[in-house]
Amino acid sequence: MTLVEDLRAARRRFSVEFSPAHDEATAARQWRAVERLGALGPVFASVTYGAGGGDRAGTVELASRTARETPLRPVAHLTAVGQSAAQLAAVVDELVEGGVRDVLALRGDPHGDPRAPWEPHPEGLAHADQLVRLALARGVEGVGVAAFPLGHPESPDADTDLRHLLGKFAAGAGFAIAQLTYDVEDFLRLRDRLAAAGCDAPLVPGLLPVTSPRVLEVTRRLTDGHEPSWLNQRLAPLLDDRGAFREEGMRVAVEDGRRLLAEGVEVLHLYSLNAASNVEALVGELGLADAREGTCRTPVVP
Numbered sequence: 001m002t003l004v005e006d007l008r009a010a011r012r013r014f015s016v017e018f019s020p021a022h023d024e025a026t027a028a029r030q031w032r033a034v035e036r037l038g039a040l041g042p043v044f045a046s047v048t049y050g051a052g053g054g055d056r057a058g059t060v061e062l063a064s065r066t067a068r069e070t071p072l073r074p075v076a077h078l079t080a081v082g083q084s085a086a087q088l089a090a091v092v093d094e095l096v097e098g099g100v101r102d103v104l105a106l107r108g109d110p111h112g113d114p115r116a117p118w119e120p121h122p123e124g125l126a127h128a129d130q131l132v133r134l135a136l137a138r139g140v141e142g143v144g145v146a147a148f149p150l151g152h153p154e155s156p157d158a159d160t161d162l163r164h165l166l167g168k169f170a171a172g173a174g175f176a177i178a179q180l181t182y183d184v185e186d187f188l189r190l191r192d193r194l195a196a197a198g199c200d201a202p203l204v205p206g207l208l209p210v211t212s213p214r215v216l217e218v219t220r221r222l223t224d225g226h227e228p229s230w231l232n233q234r235l236a237p238l239l240d241d242r243g244a245f246r247e248e249g250m251r252v253a254v255e256d257g258r259r260l261l262a263e264g265v266e267v268l269h270l271y272s273l274n275a276a277s278n279v280e281a282l283v284g285e286l287g288l289a290d291a292r293e294g295t296c297r298t299p300v301v302p
Contacts (some may be wrong), residue, residue, distance in 0.1 A: 003102050003142040004174035007202040007267055010043055014288040015269045019048040020058025033276040038072045040283050041290025043267055046104055049077040056091055064098025076100050079108030080131050084123035092138040102142040105131040129171035136172045147176040149186035150226055162193055175202040177269050180222040182231050184259045205260055208271040209278045210249035213239060257286045
């Protein structure tokens with residue numbers, strides 16, 4: 001079964017994201033998280049490319065090991081930042097040789113400053129749809145892309161952004177992961193716009209429990225500074241109480257997850273930050289574990 005077929009058939013499931021570790025101690029903890037979350041039967045496990053595409057070797061290594069040593073289906077991030085087309089082709093070849101069947105094709109953000117003007121490599125690719133075609137031409141089975149519920153920061157309007165997303169599907173992408181948003185309505189509007197345009201490709205929303213002030217900063221980066229005011233209003237009074245902050249952050253994630261499931265979303269993409277406990281709690285609270293693979297721990301969220 002292809003990944004897109006699995007996504008279409010999924011009922012109340014989840015996918016999970018990991019990032020390459022930067023040292024041996026972190027790598028050991030990360031791998032334990034991979035094994036623990038793998039026991040819950042995610043549809044796939046995505047592996048990021050590092051900031052500005054800065055950890056290609058780590059991505060290839062982690063994705064290939066996941067394919068080789070676990071039942072998980074890795075989806076390796078692939079970005080066009082700072083690489084020629086030939087270098088990108090070589091990375092894809094490495095992934096395919098390592099047993100990785102699927103990639104997430106992303107144009108990516110500039111090194112150092114994500115808000116800096118985008119400049120493609122002189123011998124590289126300028127747009128994600130070109131990366132989709134390259135990956136498929138090198139033997140990748142399935143390609144996912146990014147979708148932006150609030151629109152890409154460089155898109156002048158929602159219609160232009162939708163055309164770009166449809167262009168990525170026209171290039172051969174089979175599914176999309178939506179950029180993190182804490183206003184469920186933003187995601188639902190994008191889903192409705194895709195459907196109205198005649199596109200039924202799976203669209204998977206991202207979910208990240210804001211369990212600490214550090215994670216709140218990560219959230220601000222992932223949402224391009226568009227986290228809703230109500231989220232800050234709920235969390236700001238709890239900055240000095242770590243336990244209460246975590247509990248409220250998990251409660252927000254559960255509320256969003258329940259709303260998405262009630263709206264017919266079947267797969268939620270959970271950002272792990274290379275740790276298992278929060279994802280395990282969410283999976284348990286939302287009933288997302290695949291019964292064929294294992295069961296999850298009892299969550300602590302009331």
